[in-house]
Amino acid sequence: MINLANLAREHALHHDEIEAAALRVLRSGTYILGPEVEAFQREFADYCGARAAVGVSNGSDAIVVALQALGVGPGDEVITTAFSYFATASAVVRAGATPVFADIDLATFNLDPADVEHRVTPRTKAILAVHLFGRAADTDRLGALAAKHNLALVEDVAQAAGAERHGRRTGTLGTVATFSFFPAKPLGCDGDGGACVTHDPVLADLMAKVRVTGATAKNVHDLPGGNYRLAPLQAAILRAKLPHYEGRIAKRRANAEALRQGLRGVSERLVLPADDADGRHVYAQFTVRHPQRDALSAALKKHGVGSEVYYPVPMPSQKVLAHLGHAPGEFANTERACAEVLSIPVHSELGDSEVVHVVEAMRAALAEVDQG
Ligand SMILES: Cc1ncc(COP(=O)(O)O)c(C=O)c1O
Structure with missing residues (x-):
């Protein structure tokens, strides 16, 4: 039977590098954040062509982290596609905001910008565009809409790491982008993993704080947040896989x-x-x-x-x-x-x-x- 993924075969292709990376972490004594996560963040930001990446626990949490760092919460609306994996909508709810759905363009399966414009209200804070199935959404028109109404444009890149629009990579097409490294994704790790990517250093710093229970200093929690950390084991595995991507x-x-x-x-x-x-x-x-x-x-x-x-x-x-x-x-x-x-x-x-x-x-x- 030929199935939609063959993860054992994918592992076998570069198993030496992946297993050496995993062993390096197991022997390091650092099991939360630390140098592997930092190195992966630099390498993945470079790959996207963005200034900063923040490694997080998975692609669902990545959306929550991005929205919370943007200050989106109760009373706010986030316009998103009606056609995606449910994590897209549930992340908006988890951030305390209301998802407002727009229809898709049937040819690309991505958000229809004209329908998005109809859904903008004074409560809208962000557009959450999914690059579904690996194709970049129309971020030219969505970006123009976001600028016109003073909204953030969040890219849900769970399915589209490395995809490009007019030569620019996903991760650089909006205000902030969220990635999933679920094993069956085009770029997957060997468990759960994710990242938030942005050009904005202030937003990157806020996302790094949201990732650790909103802590701005030890025992000082000024921001909403949770435990949204990327495991160093997964960061090391992703570092081994990224050069082959x-x-x-x-x-x-x-x-x-x-x-x-x-x-x-x-x-x-x-x-x-x-x-x-x-x-x-x-x-x-x-x-x-x-x-x-x-x-x-x-x-x-x-x-x-x-x-x-x-x-x-x-x-x-x-x-x-x-x-x-x-x-x-x-x-x-x-x-x-x-x-x-x-x-x-x-x-x-x-x-x-x-x-x-x-x-x-x-x-x-x-x-x-x-x-x-
Ligand atoms: C479009 C989309 N957004 C978000 C997610 C959530 O990612 P994760 O499974 O890593 O939480 C997925 C994963 O399937 C997805 O396809």
Whole structure:
């Protein structure tokens, strides 16, 4: 079975370097923050082309840390996409603010800036843009909107480390950016991990304080915060993996191109991911649309290829947000995406023959579903 990730194979590629890094931490006697975290912060900020990075516990907490450092809290609104992993919305709630949802552009699955503008109120403090599936959102228009209304633009880069828009990397496209290093992400560690990245040294300093229970000095807590620290073990593993990341992005992109070539024109009912003329898509997922995606997924499984639905439910429709009172039909593009999306294997550890297998399985599955 070819699945959406093969983490053991990914580890095997550079196991010597990763295991040496882990051993270095285990023998160091420093198990909270310290030099490995500091070194990773410098190296990752350099990789993004930003001034500062703050290593944090995971990509969900990274959003909370960024919002709290920006001073976003109770009474404030944060405009975000209706179509993302639920951590995006729940982080806004955890920061004490209210998520205000906007619809997506169906071609890119990212926030529709025109719909964002309709949702701005005097209480809006930030726009939280997700670079979904590895494609950078339209931060040109979102940045202009943020500037016009004096809002922060927060990038949720959980799925898009290394992605670019007009030659600029994610992490530098807004006020502050949040990353996840969950193992199955394009750049993953071997547990939970995350980072906040910014050009603004004052914000970086505030985020470092929010990360340690909002402490501005020993036993002095002037800021909201929590235990949001990145473990040095994960920082060391990320340092071992970062130098290989560009090569892995190139392989993901080559796999995506092979899938695109192999599937173009095969079915009138299949919608392939849009070209990435605006920048560099890192293909955290290769996500297609098909009106019978559940049947397509079942047929693919029969042909030895795994697939996943990211995401079947619009975030505003989740029960925990029922008090916001959203009704079906309010986010038409998101609802259509939720009904039709299917992600198929594209990861960098796929061999060339496996990519060919995915294409053949898709062609066979589409023939079955389209004719049946
Ligand atoms: C868009 C998005 N935001 C936030 C997160 C949360 O990251 P983590 O799982 O590291 O908390 C994820 C992870 O799946 C994600 O995909």
